[in-house]
Amino acid sequence: MNKRVQHSPLDVFDRKILAILQRDNMTPQRTIGDAVNLSAPAVQRRIKRMREEGVIRADVSVVAPEAVGQSITIFVEVEVISETADQIERAKTEFAAAPEIQQCYYVTGEADFILVIVVPSMADYEALTRRLFFGNNNVKRFRTFVAMDRVKVGLGVPLE
Amino acid sequence: MNKRVQHSPLDVFDRKILAILQRDNMTPQRTIGDAVNLSAPAVQRRIKRMREEGVIRADVSVVAPEAVGQSITIFVEVEVISETADQIERAKTEFAAAPEIQQCYYVTGEADFILVIVVPSMADYEALTRRLFFGNNNVKRFRTFVAMDRVKVGLGVPLE
């Protein structure tokens, strides 16, 4: 269901390039080349390959939520009643479709789903719970955590 | 302590531009201009302003964790013993410094911190808990959730 693309093994150059790109993907290829001791075209070819292979999933700007009026970040642990394959699939689809849901993970443990939600106000969150949880009769219960501080927020993965 | 930059109010153009950029920041300005009915330089100036004002926090490549051998995503709820200001500050600093910790939020509710962690293997996670939690005598307890599926992962905020 997801993009399953062949990943040819990454060498040291690739990793160094990734380390730079996941911090700032606007870095000129020439600069990257200098940093990793490679020519700009070589860097360009590697980046292109990694994009095609799905090693680089996307290239995005990170927007400050509070700057656009989405000032509240909320965590939710969701526990479902029935964990049949298609019930789970349905839930995944529904969660993935909601724009307020930034992240959704299907997890083991005391909860089934963990959601990261971004909304303008508590009232909006309340409305969302009504729609998403109370309106879904497969949701057994959910626990809410409100973020007071987004201490560290990123998608960077440790490299080397 | 963090970036406190003045956010001048965003108009419809800005929001449309942001909506595009947070999906794909490699979109040519010309294309963006066409989409929002503005010239490329106008788009460029707005983007520059939003970068300077901190509305756009960063521009990054999103790397597929499994492609670089970081195949396990883990959630942790951390509860601390003492919640004095400097104990909390110390914890924030420590969590923010760990490269395996992708995200760290300070939250209300039954937990104090919620962490999103990315590691190559369970053994690595075990080692990390030893260092981070058992090695920190202010950690009362922590609950672990292992992600079976990263259903939706992004930092995009709802716009429009």
Add this chain to the structure above:
DNA sequence: GGCTCCCACGAAACAAAATTGCAAGCCGAC
């Protein structure tokens, strides 16, 4: 060893995109 084939590389040429300079249009203040 000597051979070819195959990649990945760097240098340079090239294309495309971003950036800058500038003149004009659009308010709001006086």
Add this chain to the structure above:
DNA sequence: GTCGGCTTGCAATTTTGTTTCGTGGGAGCC
């Protein structure tokens, strides 16, 4: 009305990304 600040579009310039081409090193095979 007119001044001044702000934003725009267009055109020129500069920077950046991309393609082309020729070279060199390594793997496999005579």
